[in-house]
Amino acid sequence: MTTVIISSNCAMWSHSVLLLAALASVLADTCPDGFTILSTNKCVKLVTEASKHSDATAYCTSLGGNLISVHSVIDNNAYQKLAAVSVTPYWLGIKCAQSGSPKSCLWDDQSGDAGKYNGFAPGFPLLEIGSCVYVPTNSSSAGKWLSGDCDAMILNFICETTPITNTCTFQYNGNCYYPSQSALSEQDAQSACQQECGNLVSIHSDEENNFVQSLFTTNSPTYIRIGAKHSNNQNSNYWIDGSSWDYDNIGYSNPNLGMCWSMALTNDTIPAGKWISSHCDTSLPFVCKRTVGTQCGATPGPTPAQCTSPMFLHNSGSFYSPNWPNSYLGDQYPCTYILDTPIGSLVQIQFPILNLDSQASISLYNHVEDSTPFLVLEANSASDQWYTSTTNTMRVVFQLCISHCLNDGANYNWKAEFKPSTAVTTQPPITVTPNPNNPSGCNSNIMAPGYISSPNYPNYYPSNALCRYHLSTTVGNRIKLDFGAIDTDQCCDYIYVQDGAFTGSPFIANISGTYPAHMKTFQSTSNLMLVTFKSSIYDNKDYTGFSANFCTIQI
Template sequence: MRTVAALLFLFTCLESFESSSATPVCTNGFTLINNKCLKLLNTPVNHKAAEISCSSFGATLVTVKNDHDNQAIATIVGSSTPLVWLGLYCFSSNSSQCLWDDESGSARSYNNFSSGFPLVALGQCVYYSTQGALTGKWLSAECESQRMAFVCELPTTFADNCLHNYNGYCYTFSSSPQTFIGAQSTCAQTCGNLASVHSPNENRYITTFAPQDYYYIGAIWKTDYSLRWMDGSAWDYNNIDPIYPNRYNYCLHMSTITTSGSGFWYGDDCSLSRKYVCKREAGVPCTTVPPPVTVRPSSTNPSNCNAGLLMSPGVFTSPNYPQNYFNNENCTYQLSTLGSYRITLKFSNFRTESNYDFVSVYDGPTTSSPSLGRYSGNIGSFYVSSSENNMLVTFTSDAGVVFQGFTARFYSVVHRS
């Protein structure tokens, strides 16, 4: 309880800094257009390679939310290339099923598709035309075989000499571990705090640039079970792993390990020493040192057998888990994530009738996609990763012996070059 009391005291002592009134700027050679930072890359590549290239800047492929955004693409591209990828992926030929890479939602509220588009029969990725009668229009294309230039997008920030400057804040990733209180005190020495995280894009930025490890972030689980950020900001985004929503002694860390829930947050013992992420306002001189310093429950039986499209992150199981599954099961689990990610799938407690009851995993949306493995027997826990943003899992059992089956969780992982 002493640790908890100390954390709550630190939380109540924290003071907010005034936002910088400096002029917004762009980093990494991006150009400020319509209050966005844009960068044209002229080398023609497929959609996946374009996403990976943008992520190397902590950026996404360009998103378009209004007419001004649409015109901004024409401005940055000019006459240098006729076609550029957008950060938009369509699951059907309906704009409400076309989702932006920045996880801001669908293109239903605004889009500029050419007549008859989107048309996923031609491809599920979307590009922007900059020349001719189709200037400014969006069209569908096959994601892997088509190659074209692309525009990356970053939010504006403020001028600062920090290495990792994103959306008005500077981030530092520690190389040596400390306890939660020690980490917060170290961050405070440079007028920062352990990082609060307020959007999928910010979460992805951290996982992109932080070396693979486990890092304290600035969240505490208070005695009333509410979650609060150490810097006093609003709790408006949550990425706690849905399969591990336990509070476990009041502190949270983030995984940046590709094979261990990269990007997810986990409850942790505050007295453990871990690496950590500091965050401070960009462009604000550090003249004085500040004082040191609703979770979604998972389903009890999330089988999702033949449930249709399952968006990451999620959990599925064999039917009737943790009890034995039934004879003659025939389950399909269609897993998907946004176009800028791939999927990592973790099976736990895997136990089926060896050589008779099988789980098959495919690197794509159908059984004709490349096989990632066919599994049967008493295997325990293991991981499978896709190369794209779709994965298909099937489970079949015969009329003979039945076993407990399996539980599995899947989550999104940033493409790493």
């Protein structure tokens, strides 16, 4: 079946590559290696190496895809059948912002919210449990959507991506070519090409040079950008896609004119088809190139034409102004981006490209709920500086001009990159309030040597339990923790061991399932250790929990 490319990744390219959206036709019938095609016409991959939600998201992104989004009963049933080979539940690519409101749950792949279709069990989503969503595979709740703790639960997951495209409109010698009449600088043009998993064009023969020249048949510009640059020593040249410099058609070389290269399409200073040195920041039309069949299931970041709802981004990555790489002017809505990195880290962000008009601003907030930003970026702000939040979350709000907006023809846009950094602030210890479902002593501070156990041990532990045990010994020594027999529901009940006294301390282990005594033994790197036991809301009539002894290791 032949269709016209209108996929989300092409929409993210937006108007930069006009001919791509208008002309390119593809045959979508195969999947990348490791993926299989479902009846939903999506390429999917089940991963049974259980992970936290953020790690699952990062893995899918590394494959050029996303955690799955589900928009129909057919989709839901297909994914459940795929995941049923394991008893471990699987994550969905969605996060919720409000209990009891599926419409507040937004899909990671920017495909909207869960208001029109969802499979939530009654009473869900429930943010008291967590903002992420998972699906059991073999219980009475199989196929239903439940709320889960994004950082505490370790589950299977499914990645999805779009089928590989095997043909393209402009094809030569195993490569696809995408000409754009939009004039951009070398940096912006290369960014646009990379969004489509390609690069500015490299040229390796007279025949390819003639082919590239022929791509502009109407309203031909005088010059176009190609993906060549002078080396820093100015004695050689290279292609930015990394291919070998085995051909050139130089008409005039002079690095004083600029470190980049352009091709003449009409007889001007040099004959048509010849190359000339040019400034990299000069805005020119350009050509992108990528190998036929290259999978491009996801772009480096979302680039919607307009912002109508918050966008949730995890771990690390890039995101862009609306209508990137063209100007964002004309958009009427502010854009909100919610960033989160692993617990124990801080969010760092920079803007390698920052071209704001005089009435636009980008505000950075330490918390999602903060009303006052810790920083506001404007037209004259530095574009190469890293900014750091005080937590592992950050809210970014891009405010556009509302009235009497400037329209001077300039290309206003920006690109943001974010990543986790090691926390430099000390988190306060947990203030423990005994859970009414647990017996006295479930939540406690204990000095070594000592003994801990799950509530009611060795009888069945209650549902919805949350026990935290702060273990400590004398300063300068270490703690050895030795578990007896462990018996918990592998689906949903967990024991977490952390190297320190804080909820943000590094994880030593996440334990779930059944293990014989003395199989799980751990040692801290300081005189403090935190053990947390958490059970699900489901009635437990099968599992006894755990016991553990701990003692001091003298250093």
